[in-house]
Amino acid sequence: MKSQNIIALLLLMAVSGLQAQKKQTITYFKNDTLSLQLNLFLPEKASAKKLPLVLYVHGGGFSGGDRSAGDSPSKFLAQNGYAAATLSYTLYAKNKKYSCDGALPEKIKAFQHAVNDLWLATSFFIDNQEKYNIDTSKIFITGVSAGGETVLHAAFWDFKLMNMYSNTLPGNFRYAGLISGAGAIMDLNLITAENKIPMMLFHGNGDQTVPYGTAAHHYCPTNATGWLMLFGSYSIYNDLIAKDGTVSLYTFCGGGHEYSGYLFEKDQKPMLDFLNDVMAGKKFQNHTIIPTGKKNALSAAYHFCD
Structure with a gap:
């Protein structure tokens, strides 16, 4: 019985060790005043092919908020x-x-700092693509929320104009696509027919925050x-449709933030x-309407939820 308990304990320790290896905490940027970390998850089985990366x-x-929200x-x-x-x-x-x-310039600085940190993480993986087996054409x-606003601006702001650090991105670099939950962008004109990328957007149409x-x-x-x-x-979705972009919108009817x-x-x-669809080169334009059983003055304006 004692030997069985020892074997069980060893197996538990081995499994725990394997689980721990799935998640790596890495410092992706550090200077005299700032240290930024990320949690990286990689497939358990090594791949001969370079891996697409999702940030x-x-x-x-x-x-x-905390990065652990993205662990799941x-x-x-x-x-x-x-x-x-x-x-x-x-x-x-x-x-x-x-x-x-608040003060409007301070709001814009909040966006800018978050966007720059995302650009720093992108640069980190481009610089370390061999170490982590990353396909940099598929980032x-x-x-x-604030993260959704961050990714929208990271994709479409002028890097040279808005960059705050000495890092660089390749001149022809473009993200492979983005997913934004309850995000928004300051200016639709930032998205053009030339720089558009595939997007998945989801949002409650009763959201009183964003x-x-x-x-x-x-x-x-x-x-x-x-x-x-x-x-x-919803505004971004319609703009992408007008620009013949690839876009998927999920609307939570009556849903808030x-x-x-x-x-x-x-x-x-x-x-x-x-x-997977973007990786396969598929083009799509779809709007999925999800009932929540809720309704408010904001959501009532969208009759497709009736």
Whole structure:
């Protein structure tokens, strides 16, 4: 009996060791004032082919949240043949006013710091592509809420204009695609017919924090110091349709901001299907409407939910 217990303990230790190896915590950037980490998940079986990479940016209003929020979707993707990493980034809005009573330049700086950290993580994997067996032509970016806003701006902001560090990205670099949960972009004109990439967007059309359509951040009045116009998932979807882009929109009818992470946390298959379809070179334009049993004044404006 004693020997059986020892064998069981050894097996448990071996399994625990294998599980620990699935997740690596890596410092992807460090200077005199800043140290940034990520959790990397890789497929258990080594691949002869280079791996597509998915980077995840957590939510939290640029003031809170933690990279561990992305562990579940990252682990799921690693189990399905992807390298996946969830990032810590600069929470510039921490201890600052970030709603209607905030300062507009400070809001934009919060976006910029997060975007730059995502660019730093991208540069890290490009520089270390051989070490981690990464296919740098297949880097996808994903995020929820503030993370969704981050990936949208990382994909379409002018890198040379908005970069804050000495890192570089290849001149012809473009992300392979993005997934945004309850995200928005400051200017639809940033997305052009030439730079568009495949997108999966999901959003509650009753979201009172980040607009589903086009409205001010937090629906602030126009005289607010923190007034910032945003174009949410529905506006981006329609813009991509007009530009003949590849796009998939999931609308949670009546849903609020609580649905911002739903397809990362509770129903991960659509995320995997999107990535696999893009990898296969498929083009699609679809809108999936998901009832929630909720309704409010914002969602009532969208009659396809009736």
